[in-house]
Amino acid sequence: LAAPALSWAQAAFPSKPLTLVVPFSAGGPTDVVSRLLGAAMGRHLGQSVVVENRVGAGGTLAAASVARAQPDGYTFLIHHNGMGTAPALYRKLPYKPLADFEYIGQVLDVPMTLVGRKDLPARDGKALLAYLKAQGDKTNIAHAGLGAVSHLCSMLLRQALGVDMTTVPYQGTAPAMNALMGGQVDLLCDQTTSTTPFIKAGSVKLYGVTTAQRLKTLPDTPTLAEQGLPGFQVVVWHGLYAPKGTPAAAVQRLTAALQAALKEPAVVARLHELGAVIPAEDKQTPAGLRDWLAEETHRYGPLIQAAGQFAD
Numbered sequence: 001l002a003a004p005a006l007s008w009a010q011a012a013f014p015s016k017p018l019t020l021v022v023p024f025s026a027g028g029p030t031d032v033v034s035r036l037l038g039a040a041m042g043r044h045l046g047q048s049v050v051v052e053n054r055v056g057a058g059g060t061l062a063a064a065s066v067a068r069a070q071p072d073g074y075t076f077l078i079h080h081n082g083m084g085t086a087p088a089l090y091r092k093l094p095y096k097p098l099a100d101f102e103y104i105g106q107v108l109d110v111p112m113t114l115v116g117r118k119d120l121p122a123r124d125g126k127a128l129l130a131y132l133k134a135q136g137d138k139t140n141i142a143h144a145g146l147g148a149v150s151h152l153c154s155m156l157l158r159q160a161l162g163v164d165m166t167t168v169p170y171q172g173t174a175p176a177m178n179a180l181m182g183g184q185v186d187l188l189c190d191q192t193t194s195t196t197p198f199i200k201a202g203s204v205k206l207y208g209v210t211t212a213q214r215l216k217t218l219p220d221t222p223t224l225a226e227q228g229l230p231g232f233q234v235v236v237w238h239g240l241y242a243p244k245g246t247p248a249a250a251v252q253r254l255t256a257a258l259q260a261a262l263k264e265p266a267v268v269a270r271l272h273e274l275g276a277v278i279p280a281e282d283k284q285t286p287a288g289l290r291d292w293l294a295e296e297t298h299r300y301g302p303l304i305q306a307a308g309q310f311a312d
């Protein structure tokens, strides 16, 4: 008689490398933090975590592929606010963010910065916002596609200012930043994990941060709220997801590896350097992520309806 196969719980998990699917391009802000996190989680899982960039349709292509992946714990997804905006943005979204996944935990929060091309005349955020309110329709702002947080930020900025800035989509954050540095676009709202080196090198002009408070990493930079947009706030939050049906024991192992990674001093130091904030431990949990995703999904729906920008 053949020996019965080991049940999933008896088999050691993980016994082979895992794949962390990143929905945006290599070198972009999501990729930068994913590589750091993947390597750290791998150390705690005793297996390597291979980052795979599956780029397209504002991150929905990657999320759809993970929703359909084998639910064995070996494939998981990192995604940001785009998980909450996609149901309102995409009329034919082929998955349900609040039903088709197991939730591993929240990962990190990243502030955004509003940056402009170097030769933009406005000398500071206050002057820029006043100019945009008066003649924002003559200005354009780049973003990384419908579903990208740079798009979300540009949409919220247009709504807050009440002006019709032209939004210019690029394939990712890197080409959008190149276009800004090349002077082809005026503005970009992007994550500190991506803009910090360019700001420090003086390749772009920094006009403000999108958080409620100033950042420890950029203490002299006022918030946009301080400079004429009271209440304006955009923070990029990230979560880890596995396909629905992934065994609970695997999800627990991944959550534990996430929490351990976020305690590694070198990881913490690097994330702080990039302006990112590690969420409280009760958010680095399945319930912490699921509840937050539900809240964000309901918050964004009406805002996107009002903005009237959709994709099929």
Ligand code: MLT
Pocket (backbone or CB within 6 Å): 024, 025, 028, 029, 030, 031, 080, 144, 147, 148, 149, 150, 151, 172, 173, 174
């Ligand atoms: C990226 O990694 O390219 C970004 O997260 C894109 C974005 O959402 O702006």
